[in-house]
Amino acid sequence: DVVSNAQMGGNYKPNLSASSVPMLVQKVYGLSVIVVQELKSYDDQNFLVEEVPGSSLPSDSQFASSHRYVLKILNAFDSRKPAVAEIQTEVILHAKRADIPTPDVIPTTNGNYQLLLSLPKSGFEDAEMEKYVVRLFVFMPDETLDQVALSHQLCYEVGWLAGKLDSVLQDFSKAENSVIASMSRGWNMSHIPELRGKLHIVRCPEQRRIIGEIIDKFETSVLSAQDKFSKGLIHSDFNECNILVSQNFSSVPVKPSEVCRELEHTTSVDNNDVGATEQNFCLDQMQKNVAAKFKCRILTSDNAHSLDTKPWHVSGIIDFGDTTFSLYIFEVAIAIVYIMLNKHGVPAMEAASFFLSGYLQHISLTDFEIKHLKLCVCARFAQSLVLGYFSITSDPGNEYTLTHAERVWPVLKYLWDMPDELAFVQLMEQVTSKL
Known part of the structure; x- marks a missing residue:
């Protein structure tokens, strides 16, 4: 959406610093990564990340062969309805099971497909905190x-x-x-x-x-x-x-x-x-x-x-x-x-x-x-x-x-x-x- 922040009546877009991403991914998903780049988004914040050599998901994971992922941080406005985000995630999983080509969702170390995390609003660690829904997807490299x-x-x-x-x-x-x-x-x-x-x-x-x-x-x-x-x-x-x-x-x-x-x-x-x-x-x-x-x-x-x-x-x-x-x-x-x-x-x-x-x-x-x-x-x-x-x-x-x-x-x-x-x-x- 190109104007939803304006429609929401405020700036709800996440502002996590790139330097904070590796620690978050390590803590939530058990993966050591580097940030390749921040991807364009109008409401949310998306980071393309890549595994550090020697780090990977557990060998018994169906995603063990993946090496690049997209960390998606949902805007604060939509994160206020985590149940809606959860249904969207279930829709993705349902489509995937029916062979619709869409990115896999990576579960956390606790087996959840999404988490509601408190993160700093301004990108500084001592800034005011806000809750955001966080998910990790396998990166699809196609055009x-x-x-x-x-x-x-x-x-x-x-x-x-x-x-x-x-x-x-x-x-x-x-x-x-x-x-x-x-x-x-x-x-x-x-x-x-x-x-x-x-x-x-x-x-x-x-x-x-x-x-x-x-x-x-x-x-x-x-x-x-x-x-x-x-x-x-x-x-x-x-x-x-x-x-x-x-x-x-x-x-x-x-x-x-x-x-x-x-x-x-x-x-x-x-x-x-x-x-x-x-x-x-x-x-x-x-x-x-x-x-x-x-x-x-x-x-x-x-x-x-x-x-x-x-x-x-x-x-x-x-x-x-x-x-x-x-x-x-x-x-x-x-x-x-x-x-x-x-x-x-x-x-x-x-x-x-x-x-x-x-x-x-x-x-x-x-x-x-x-x-x-x-x-x-x-x-x-x-x-x-x-x-x-x-x-x-x-x-x-x-x-x-x-x-x-x-x-x-x-x-x-x-x-x-x-x-x-x-x-x-x-x-x-x-x-x-x-x-």
């Missing part, structure tokens, strides 16, 4: 999806894995557990109507108008009719930084070649044509630059091809921190938003269609649900744009947020202007299974 060019097969594989995971979690979510119902964070799409209170942060009148229209229609057509949509436990954050890819391993079967053909030719769009007009409406210079910079390059393939000779395949999924019980169409919409924003490789609507084709191999969606997919994707885009601008206001130097915001508006405008029937036809183009 993240945002670092590679998309292909039709890759889009299909992302959808296939998302559908497979949601299918696997159906068994888990059948268990009676009141905690599951409370697993909701600020980015949950059910909170989209609350964006009205933040629309003032959007300085462009056209953007405000369209976002307002989307919120109204989403609330009326989807949120007020949730009994018409299928629900289940979903990952809820299938974004390009949480999807792992590899050239040596695939967790997903290959889509039939006659369907998953790569286009030999694509139509280019002049980057100076699309998105230029909204500059005239922007009152805030920062948002003006953001709207103008990226244009609409991702609406068509820019003919960017990877120099790699071997194709990339989906190899894993990480970060279950947003897991929630919600509509399956939301899982699809969230993932489609991120693959649509890929800067090269596959045009946006093609990417969405191949993803949907993969997802439907495991989770069935009705015609009614898919006809509302365009609206749900637009609603997620709107949520991302508003919360992104909100975050930029408090943290103008946040490179991730700036980059994300500049990519969102052109695609949102393009999709919102597209007739609903045309959007449905294009989304269904690669779907081969009968609904």
